[in-house]
Amino acid sequence: IAYLNVDTYFGEQADNPEVFASFSTDETLMSRHMTEQQRRGYSIWVSRQFLFGLTSTLLANHPRFEIIKAPETIPLDSALVWRGASIYLEPREPGFYQTLKAYYPDGQFTEVRAPRGGDPLYYSVVISAEQLSARQGLEATYVQSSGSTVDQTVITPQAVWHADLGPDQFPYELVWEGSLHVVHPGDYMLKLDGDINATVELDGRKILDQDKLEVSLVPAVGLHSISIRGTIDESNTFIRLLWQPPDGDLEPVPVNNLYHGSVRPIGLAGRFFGGQEAKDTPDASHVTPATDNFYYTPVVEEPSIGVWEGALTIEGPSVYQFRVQGAGTVKLYVNDKLVASRPPSDDVEDAGEIGLQAGVVPIRVTYFSPSPPSQFKVLWAPLGRPFEPIPQELMTPSQERMFRVID
Numbered sequence: 001i002a003y004l005n006v007d008t009y010f011g012e013q014a015d016n017p018e019v020f021a022s023f024s025t026d027e028t029l030m031s032r033h034m035t036e037q038q039r040r041g042y043s044i045w046v047s048r049q050f051l052f053g054l055t056s057t058l059l060a061n062h063p064r065f066e067i068i069k070a071p072e073t074i075p076l077d078s079a080l081v082w083r084g085a086s087i088y089l090e091p092r093e094p095g096f097y098q099t100l101k102a103y104y105p106d107g108q109f110t111e112v113r114a115p116r117g118g119d120p121l122y123y124s125v126v127i128s129a130e131q132l133s134a135r136q137g138l139e140a141t142y143v144q145s146s147g148s149t150v151d152q153t154v155i156t157p158q159a160v161w162h163a164d165l166g167p168d169q170f171p172y173e174l175v176w177e178g179s180l181h182v183v184h185p186g187d188y189m190l191k192l193d194g195d196i197n198a199t200v201e202l203d204g205r206k207i208l209d210q211d212k213l214e215v216s217l218v219p220a221v222g223l224h225s226i227s228i229r230g231t232i233d234e235s236n237t238f239i240r241l242l243w244q245p246p247d248g249d250l251e252p253v254p255v256n257n258l259y260h261g262s263v264r265p266i267g268l269a270g271r272f273f274g275g276q277e278a279k280d281t282p283d284a285s286h287v288t289p290a291t292d293n294f295y296y297t298p299v300v301e302e303p304s305i306g307v308w309e310g311a312l313t314i315e316g317p318s319v320y321q322f323r324v325q326g327a328g329t330v331k332l333y334v335n336d337k338l339v340a341s342r343p344p345s346d347d348v349e350d351a352g353e354i355g356l357q358a359g360v361v362p363i364r365v366t367y368f369s370p371s372p373p374s375q376f377k378v379l380w381a382p383l384g385r386p387f388e389p390i391p392q393e394l395m396t397p398s399q400e401r402m403f404r405v406i407d
Contacts, residue, residue, distance in 0.1 A: 026050075026121040029112060030088050033124065037086035042126070045076070047090040048296045050122075070096050071222030071287050072183055075103050075263045077256045078132035085132065087125040092375075095290025095389065097123040102289075102393055103263045106131055135263040137255055138178040138226075145171060170235070174198075176228040178260035180253065182219045185284060186246030187406060189216045194239030198230030203265075203402040208241075219403040222287025223265040226258075266392040267291075268308035268365065269401035272300040276368065278307060281404075287397050291365065291378035292389040298374045305368050309398040312363040312390070314356045318383050323351040326367065326376030333364040363395065 027050065034044055045068040068074065068087055074096060076085055089097050101109050107127040111120045143149050180202070182188070190207065191214040192200055200208035203224050207215050230239055244250040267289035271282035284299045288308055298304060312334065314320070324330040324340045332340045334354055342350040367376050379387040 026090075026112070030122060030124075034086065034088075037126065041083035042086040043081040043084070045073075045085050045087045047088065047093055047096075049090040049092075050088055068096065070099050070289050074099055074289070075135065075181060075223070075259055076127070076132055077181075078129050078136060079256050081129055081132065084126065084128040084130075087123075087127070089123040089125070091120050091122060092294040094120075094123070095292045095392075097125065098389070099266070099289040099392055100125050100127070102266060103135065104131055105262060135259050135261055137260060138176045138258050139260045141175040141177070142232075143173040143175070144169060171231055171233045174228075174230050174232050174239075178226060178258055179223045179264050180226045181223055181257045181259060182221055183257070184246055185218075185221050187216060187218055188246070189214060189244040189250070191242040191244075191250065192239070193242050194230075194237070196230045196232060196237055196239055198228055198239050200241060201225075201227045201229075203397075203399045205399060207405075216406040217403045218285070218406060220269055220285035220287050220397075220401070222289075222397075223259070223263070224287075224402055225265055265397050265402075267395050267397060268310040268363070269397035270299075270306055270308040271401060272298075273305045273307075274300045274303075276303055276305065278305050285401070285403075287402070289392045290389060291395075293374075293376060295374040298369065298372070302369045302371050302374060304374070305366065306374075308365040308367075309401050310363055311360045311396045311398070313360055313394045313396070314358055315394075316383070317355075317357045319353050319355045321351060321353045321381040321387070323379045323381075323387050324365075324377065325350070325379070327373065328370055328376070329366075329368040330376045330378075331366045332378055333362075333366075335361040360396075 030050070038044065043066065044064065045066045048067055048069070051065055051067060066073075066080070068076070068089070073080075087100065097109070097111075100107065104125075104127050107125055110124040112122050112124055113120055141149055190200070190202075192198060192208040193213075197210045198208075199206055202217075202219075207217070226241075228239065228241060240252045242250050243253050265287060267287060268291070270286045270288040271278075272284040272286070273279055274283050286299055291308075299306070320334075322332055322334060322339045324332050324342045326342060330340075330342045331338060335356065337354060338348050339352040339354050340350055341348040344350050365376075365378055367374075378390060380390050381387045
């Protein structure tokens with residue numbers, strides 16, 4: 001009997017994923033890691049699920065938590081951490097995990113599971129302050145009259161809006177490119193300030209030039225592509241992009257809101273409407289990086305409708321299968337065709353297929369959530385592989401849905 005008990009407790013059950021998850025809880029395991037990371041001077045960021053956990057609070061010596069979520073705090077501003085960020089995501093947020101992986105591929109990423117596998121207990125991400133700050137700022141390209149180019153990354157606040165930091169020989173063309181992170185919803189005013197002719201594009205749409213020096217708009221919360229172009233004829237020339245956020249002052253766009261390289265707009269542009277019908281003007285707009293979403297706090301209180309639009313990159317011609325899941329009504333349109341619907345309709349099931357050629361096709365998701373919790377998934381199975389979430393890097397938000405200009 002003693003042998004059987006020992007074998008059961010320390011053999012079969014110790015390696016059983018379900019037993020392991022039940023007794024060696026995610027919070028117990030996280031607490032050990034949190035304690036180690038705090039000693040290293042890393043700031044702790046967690047899913048809302050872990051914010052008030054008693055176990056992790058006691059075992060990790062009452063750590064200070066910050067909530068991590070996309071698109072508000074992903075990408076992560078290096079000014080908000082000390083020596084780095086140690087991030088803990090619950091199993092229902094694989095989309096956040098994959099987004100961080102796409103933005104910071106040189107970070108440490110771990111799917112914590114039981115010894116013999118099973119579903120993830122939680123996701124762990126460790127990113128140093130240097131890795132975070134390396135993605136901040138804009139990429140600058142200086143094209144000389146001879147046609148040669150000089151590239152550099154503008155990072156420091158003092159250098160961001162100095163247009164004469166390029167070659168010593170004038171004239172040259174200046175191109176600043178990268179991503180603008182909008183953290184707070186509301187009305188923004190953007191203004192072009194300087195002594196040269198320049199143009200500003202936001203999400204591929206020209207918004208400012210010498211004939212229109214300021215504009216008021218409502219951008220979606222999240223990342224937006226931005227570019228500033230102008231010709232520099234002499235030294236001591238300056239050009240600045242100013243903004244006035246909601247309830248804020250007019251100031252140069254801070255470097256903390258500027259990114260480049262792998263930190264770029266991915267996913268779909270989402271519009272949210274309260275009630276059971278979509279209107280001309282959304283109640284809120286967010287860039288949603290993933291198609292596997294769970295909302296603790298919905299963007300708009302239920303009942304609500306969400307509409308996500310963008311472009312899907314197809315890397316090779318094939319018949320692609322798609323599937324939708326969720327609490328409520330989910331519909332998926334690919335290349336302007338209704339491919340999957342949940343609950344199923346007379347003509348369309350919750351899984352369907354469509355033949356696609358290599359290139360870019362439009363994708364659209366509509367979701368009606370009658371009551372909490374709001375949760376849905378859009379999965380695909382390309383080239384005979386099993387169903388999985390669509391990789392965020394293959395989706396680009398719809399430019400037309402990223403912001404609206406206020407007349």
